[in-house]
Amino acid sequence: MSFAVTAKSSVSASPAVEFRSVEKRYGQGPIILDAFSLSAAHGDFIALIGPSGCGKSTLLKLVAGLSPVSRGELIFSKSSATTRLANATGSSSASARDDLAYVFQEPTLLPWLTVAQNVALPLDLRAVPSAQRTALVRDALALVGLTPRADYYPRQLSGGQKMRVSIARALVLSPQILLLDEPFGALDEMTRDHLNEELLAIRERLRWTAFFVTHSVAEAVFLANRIIIMSANPGRLHREIRVDLPYPRTPATRRDPAYHRLVDEVSQLLRSIEDPATV
C-alpha cells in the first residue's frame, strides 16, 4: 500500500475534502460508487440522501478510511497542508484523518463504561494526559447537555440521550470533519427535531465540515447548506441542491415558505429517481 503525500502552504481556500472520480467496489463485486466527484469546502454541511443502495454510507466509510478507495482520489486538506491519498491506498493513512469523527446509526456505546468514560474513549485510545482529558470530557458533555448524567451507564439512558453521548464522544477530539450516518433515524420525530436543532447550535461554536447521511428530506433541508441527491445501482451523484436558508436555523425555519419549497423540490427529485417513469 503506497500513498503520496503532498503538502502545500497557504491553502485555506482549498476544499476540506475532495472526491475526484472516486469509484468503490468490494473485491470483484458490483460498483457501489461510480465516478463520484465532489468538493466540500471547510464548514460545509453536506446532506447525502438517496434510495438504499446508492452508496451513501459507503461514502462515509471511504472518508473515514474504514474502507479503501478502489479508483480515483480522495483528497483532504487542513488549513495549513494538503494530504493527497492516491488511489487504492489503505485505511492506514496517517495524519490526514486525525481530525475526523464518526457518528454511527446506533449510539455504539460501550455498555460497561459510564457516560463520561464513553466520551473519554477516543482520548484514552490516544493516551491524552488525564488532566486534559477531564476538561475535554466535561466540555463535550456540557455541549450536549448531559453533564448531570456523567456517571450513568448507557442502559440507564433513553435513545435520544444515548445518541447525545455518541455525539459528545465524536466532538471530544474537536474534529474538523464530522461524519454522521443516519444518527437520528431510530428516534421519534420530536426527539429528532430537537437533536437537529442542538446539532446546529453546536455547529455555531465548533466549525466542522459535516457529511450527514439521512433518509429524511426535512432533516436534510433543515441541517444542510448543500444536499447531494444520489441514485442507486451504481451509486452516483444525481443532483446537488443548495440550501440558502440562513444560519442559525431555529424551529422558526421550519415555518419558512422557502424551507417548504425546498422540501418539496428535493422530495420530487427523489421520487423521480425511485420511479423513472415519472421523469
Added chain:
Amino acid sequence: MPRPKLLSVFLPALAGALFIAIWHFVRVSLSEDFRFLLPAPTEVITAFREHGDELWRATLNTTAGATLGFLAAVAVSFTLSLLLSLSPLVRVTFYPYLMLLQMTPIIVFAPILVLWVGPGLKSVTIITFLICFFPLAVNTTQGLVSTDRNLVELFRLYRATKFQEILRLRIPAALPFFFTGLRIAATLAPIGALVGDYTAGSSAGDGGGLGFQTIIYSSQAKYPALFATAAACCALGFIFVAGVLSLSWLTLHQWHDSYERADI
C-alpha cells in the same frame, strides 16, 4: 424494598420445612423392616456427629481438588480462547479436538490417569479440569468473537492497536459469555472432583475425598453416613455456585441487561 427480601428468605425456609416434614411422614409410613431405606433426619445428623472428622477432612480434600481443577480450567481456557478468537482458521483447526476432549469418558480415562500421575489429588484435579474446561472454552471463545461490529469499527476509526482492541473491547464484551461458562463450570467442579475421587481417589495420607468416603460407607452399609456425604456434596456445590454468582453480580450488575435494576 424489605418485603420481597423477607419473602425470598421466608419462602425457601418454608419449602425446606415442608420437605423435611414430608420426609418424616414417608419414613413413618414405611413398615419397620424397610425403614433402613430412608434414615430419619435425626439419624443423618447423628451420622454427621459420628463421622464428623473424616467427613470434614474428605470435604476439604474434595474442595482442594475441585478448586485447583476449576482455577486451572479457567486460566487455561481463557488463554486458549484468546488464541482461538484470533483467527477462524485456528478455530477450525482445533475445535474438533476440543470436542473430543469433552467426549472423553472420565470413567475410562481415570485408570489411565492413575497410571500416569498416581491416585489422589493430582488425578482428581486433572479430572475436574477436564470436566470444567469445555463449557468455559466454548463460551469464552464465543464471547470474544461476538463483539459488536460497530464497536470494532469505532476502535479502528480511532486507530486503536490490536492490543487495545482485545483488552478494552473484546475482553469486557466477552464477560457475560465468560460468566455463563463459569456458572456451568462451577456446578461441574464439585461433581468432577467427586467423580474423580470416586474413580481415582486415594486414602494415602488421609487424602481421600467425599467420593472415596462414598465407596467406604456404601460397602459398610452405613446409609445415614451416605446421606450425610450427599449433604456435604450439596453444601460444597452451593458454595461454588454462590461464589461465582456473586462474582458475576459484582462484575456485571451495573451495566449488563441481565441484571435489571428497579431504581432506574
